[in-house]
Amino acid sequence: MPDTRPSARELIAAHGGRVTRARVAVLEVLGSAHTPLSHEGIASALEEGGETFDRVTLYRTLEWLVEQGIATRIAGSERAWNFELVDRHGHHHAHFHCQRCGRVTCMEEVAPALAGALPPGFSLAQAELVLHGACAECNRS
Amino acid sequence: MPDTRPSARELIAAHGGRVTRARVAVLEVLGSAHTPLSHEGIASALEEGGETFDRVTLYRTLEWLVEQGIATRIAGSERAWNFELVDRHGHHHAHFHCQRCGRVTCMEEVAPALAGALPPGFSLAQAELVLHGACAECNRS
DNA sequence: TTGCTGATGCAACATTGTAGCATTTGTGCG
């Protein structure tokens, strides 16, 4: 049975973008990550794989992935964004930020449950639920 | 009937801090604001009142207020924090960020409703629900 | 009033991200 998921190259081309070294590499990093990654984290992962890019190129690559709806940006620990693939989780879930170790964990089970309680006139584009506390691993020590 | 809310001076002293010009002024600005304010917004409001402080002093004052539990920090528009008094709303409510005008509105009616669905081992300190979209005023135009 | 300690101001630095522009590189086409 063949893998039905599109390869990085196919995914990029399907969105009308050029298949560049940067996009392929970033997609592969995000695809094999199990938590949302910061720009910094992505750069480190790339370097371990022997690939280096200019800081700006990375920012632009991530921006493009978000514009295309391939990745999402979620508020991570202080002031830096974290990125993850959309198809990885279906992109409507909360995130848990551990105040001790700083890691961000996806919480598939916790739903915002807004119940359409917005005041009249307001329109919602996206909800972002971030939980702050201590993760299981940190609580053990 | 006397005002039962503590004055800025009393509030500061009750927390064991020195009653300084900066703390009193910032508390008054936050106390009369009807939306969360950014560091920038606070500085502007202070200047209109004829009070100016060093940028760093403002940061440290706000940091102190948050540490003392007097104010809270909520994620505002891109990369800057917004501040509001805790007692103003009881501090467990969502915030709406308008992607057009950038304003942040308190949503008393929208509750996170987490339902204690956290995975075992995780402990929650604070939940932060930020809604992104267009506010009523922007939707009218 | 005085002295101690916390708070402030100033300068320098850090982090995270953007903008402009020359150069390189993917891609479609002959």
Added chain:
DNA sequence: CGCACAAATGCTACAATGTTGCATCAGCAA
């Protein structure tokens, strides 16, 4: 394949938002 052209990259400079170190100032208790 080899070209031409637009898209993507790299570099430099800049912007926004905070933070750190350190000398000075000022609240407050005695």
